[in-house]
Amino acid sequence: MIDILHIILFVFLVAIGIAIIRLRDLFAAVMLAGIFSLLSATLFTVMDAVDVAFTEAAVGAGISTLLMLATLSVTSSEEKPTANRRQALIGLIVVTFTGAALIYGTLDMPSYGDPDAPIHHHMAPRFIEDSPEEIGIPNQVTSVLASYRGYDTWGETTVILAAAIGVMLLFATPVVSRRREEELLAPGEGSG
Amino acid sequence: MVTRHVILRSLSKVLIPLIMLFALYVQFHGDYGPGGGFQAGVIFGAGIILYSLIFGLPKARMVFRLRVLQIIMASGVLLYGSVGIATILKGGNFLDYNVLAHDPVHGQHLGILLVELGVGLTVCSVMATLFFLFTERRRREDV
Numbered sequence: 001m002i003d004i005l006h007i008i009l010f011v012f013l014v015a016i017g018i019a020i021i022r023l024r025d026l027f028a029a030v031m032l033a034g035i036f037s038l039l040s041a042t043l044f045t046v047m048d049a050v051d052v053a054f055t056e057a058a059v060g061a062g063i064s065t066l067l068m069l070a071t072l073s074v075t076s077s078e079e080k081p082t083a084n085r086r087q088a089l090i091g092l093i094v095v096t097f098t099g100a101a102l103i104y105g106t107l108d109m110p111s112y113g114d115p116d117a118p119i120h121h122h123m124a125p126r127f128i129e130d131s132p133e134e135i136g137i138p139n140q141v142t143s144v145l146a147s148y149r150g151y152d153t154w155g156e157t158t159v160i161l162a163a164a165i166g167v168m169l170l171f172a173t174p175v176v177s178r179r180r181e182e183e184l185l186a187p188g189e190g191s192g
Numbered sequence: 193m194v195t196r197h198v199i200l201r202s203l204s205k206v207l208i209p210l211i212m213l214f215a216l217y218v219q220f221h222g223d224y225g226p227g228g229g230f231q232a233g234v235i236f237g238a239g240i241i242l243y244s245l246i247f248g249l250p251k252a253r254m255v256f257r258l259r260v261l262q263i264i265m266a267s268g269v270l271l272y273g274s275v276g277i278a279t280i281l282k283g284g285n286f287l288d289y290n291v292l293a294h295d296p297v298h299g300q301h302l303g304i305l306l307v308e309l310g311v312g313l314t315v316c317s318v319m320a321t322l323f324f325l326f327t328e329r330r331r332r333e334d335v
Contacts, residue, residue, distance in 0.1 A: 050226040051226045051227070051228070051231075053226075054218075054226045054227055054231050055230060055231055055234075058231050058234040058235055058238070059234055062234065062235075062238050063234050063237065063238060063241075063319055066238070066241050066323060067322060067323060067326065070323055070326035070327050071326060073326075073327065074326060074329055133297075134296070134297070134300070135297070135300045135301075135304070136297040136300060136301065137223040137224070137300075137301065137304065138223065138224050139222065139223055139224055139225060139226070141226070141228075142222050142223055142228055142304060142308075143300075143304075145228065146228070146229075146303070146304040146307050146308055147287075147289060147300055147303065147304055150276075150287040150289075150303075150307060151286070151287055153272075153307070153311065154269075154272050154273065154276070154287065154307075156230075156311075157268065157269050157272055157310065157311050157314050157315075158269055160314055160315060160318050161265055161266065161268075161269050161314055161318065163318070164265055164317075164318040164321055164322060167321075167322055167325055168262075168321070168325065171325040171326070171328075171329055172325060
């Protein structure tokens with residue numbers, strides 16, 4: 001039953017992916033990308049990764065859709081058609097090659113839900129067995145994220161701050177006083 | 193903008209406080225259910241962005257000043273880092289919350305709460321700032 005659900009969701013994801021590639025209207029493409037994220041979140045929920053699903057729904061379907069729309073309003077919402085067939089062919093070859101390499105990489109990975117998978121035998125048993133006594137909070141994802149891996153989370157927060165500083169450096173312009181701005185907008189009227 | 197979208201405006205007036213309240217719930221309930229600082233920050237930021245979409249950028253900028261957001265985003269990382277420094281000063285390793293309270297488990301609770309608060313503050317203000325900067329650029333180029 002769960003397998004059928006997985007397959008249906010994956011088929012939807014592939015269909016939306018193809019639709020995004022074929023669309024020239026970037027507004028519709030952004031909306032489809034948001035639906036793609038929402039479906040991914042559903043997939044994560046079905047796979048019992050609730051925290052990941054939550055993040056995907058909030059970030060992928062929520063904030064990045066909004067930021068993409070804001071970007072479209074700065075640029076253009078229509079993709080320029082490229083007539084260069086050779087460039088397209090090179091792109092197709094690169095994408096096919098990378099995809100094949102990725103699929104080849106999954107061949108020797110343990111199958112989904114395999115209890116003998118290495119990930120379930122390295123650190124996970126330690127976290128599951130000891131975190132109720134050591135940390136004492138029910139959500140072990142939070143225990144790992146904020147305490148056992150606190151250093152990594154600090155790094156991530158710093159990265160987010162650095163990203164914002166980068167955008168501020170690129171986008172923010174020198175501060176113009178309100179009066180000066182009015183003068184710029186209406187020359188001749190704002191003097192005095 | 194002011195007279196149109198009456199339904200959107202009145203509905204969002206009800207929704208935005210609920211979204212922000214839900215963000216706070218996600219923030220402080222992260223120990224017991226899914227969620228945490230990052231998700232809470234993103235949801236709170238989405239509430240701010242929704243406000244600026246409905247009521248216009250100038251009004252949103254008056255409520256959420258860019259300078260204040262900058263201070264908040266820096267102080268989030270600072271709060272996270274100072275928890276680490278505090279654990280060093282109390283004799284533990286960096287971000288070893290055990291030493292924060294007399295009982296190691298209580299120390300862990302306190303540490304995680306503060307650290308998640310730091311993440312939430314930074315993420316929320318960063319998301320709002322990114323949106324403001326993007327949309328403000330368009331407004332400037334229009335004139």
